[in-house]
Amino acid sequence: MKKIIFRKLLLDCLTFFFLALFGIGTIIWVFQAVNFLDIMIEDGRNYNVYFNYTLLNFPKIISRILPFALFFSFSYTFIKYEANNELIIFWNHGVDKISIVNFFFWISILIMLIQMILLSILVPKSQEMARSKLRTSNVDYFEELIKPKKFNDTIKGLTIFAEDKDDNEEFKNIYIKNNKKKGFQITFAKKGIFELKGNKRVLVLYDGQTLTQNGENITNFNFSKSDFGLTNMNSHLITYEKIQDQTTFTLIKCIQSIFGIKIKDTIICKSPRNIYKELFKRLISPFYLPVLILISLLLILITKENQKYNKNKFFVFFAGFGIIVLSESSLGYITNNLTKNILISILPFIITLIIYFIFIYKLKLSFRKL
Incomplete structure (x- = not known):
C-alpha cells in the first residue's frame, strides 16, 4: 500500500513538473525565436539555418528554468494534497513524514544528476552545434x-x-x-x-x-x-567557440594547466575565473536542486488546521526563491582563488544538512529512527 501511495504522489509531482518545464520552456523559446529572426532578416541567413539555430538553443532554455519549475511544481503539489486532505490518507496508513522526506530526497538526487548531464554534456554540445551551423552557412538572402x-x-x-x-x-x-x-x-x-x-x-x-x-x-x-559577386561572404556574427561551448573535459584540462600540468595551450585556458564559473554552473549549481525539494517538503510539517500554516507557506516560497537567487548569484563571487571557490561550492551541502536537521528537530526524531 505504501508503494502505491508513494508512486501516486511522485507521479503527480513529476507530471506537473514536466508540464511546467516544457510549457514555460516552449513559451520562452518562441519569444527567443522571434528575436533570432534577425539572423535570417538582418543577416541574410536562410530558413533552415534559422530553424536549426533556434531549436538547438532549447536545451539551454530548459536547463535555466528547471530549478524554478522543480520548486514550483513540487510546492504546488504538496499544497494541493494538503488542501484536498490527501496527506491525511498517508498518515492514516502509517506513512512517516520522514519516509516521504527521504524518498523525495533520493528522487532529487536523480533529478540533480539529470541536470548535471544536461549542463555538462547536452547544453555545451547543442551550443557548439548551433554556432557550427552559423560558421558553415552562407549569406543567402x-x-x-x-x-x-x-x-x-x-x-x-x-x-x-x-x-x-x-x-x-x-x-x-x-x-x-x-x-x-x-x-x-x-x-x-x-x-x-x-x-x-x-x-x-x-x-x-x-x-x-x-x-x-x-x-x-x-x-x-x-x-x-x-x-x-556574393558568394562565400560571412557576417559579423560571433561564430568562434566560447567557454560556454567547450566540453567539460576541456575545461577540467584547463584547470590542470592552471596548476602547472602541461597541456596543449588554448585561448580559453587563459581566463581562470571564467573557467571556474563555468565549471561551478555545470557541476555545483545542480546540488541546489535537492535543497529546493527539501524546502518544498517543509510544507508537510504543518497542517492547514494549524494557525501557522499560511506563515509556513510564505516562508517556504520566500526560502525557495531565495535559494534560486543564491544559486545564480553565487557565480558572481567566483574568483581566481581556488580556496574561496571551494568555500562557495560547499554552501549547497551545508544548506542541505541544515534543512535535514530541521526535519529531525521538528519531527522529534533520533538518528536511530532514520
Missing part, C-alpha cells in the same frame, strides 16, 4: 541587407548603401565598399537589381565605376553592366 538610405556593414569587410528603391525593386545610386587584405574596392552604380542566374540571385549593377586599391596601385574602370 543578400537583398535583405540593402535598405534605402541606410549603411549596412553586416557582411565582414563590406559596406553597402543605396539611396532609394523604386516599385520595380530597383536600387538607385548604390555605393559598395569591399575591404581587402592589401587595400579596398569601391563601386558606384546608378542602378542595381537582383536577377536570377541559374539557381542564384545576383546583384547586377548598371552605369557605374569601380575604384580598386591594391597596395600602392590604384585602378579605375567604368562599366555599363557588372555582376557583383
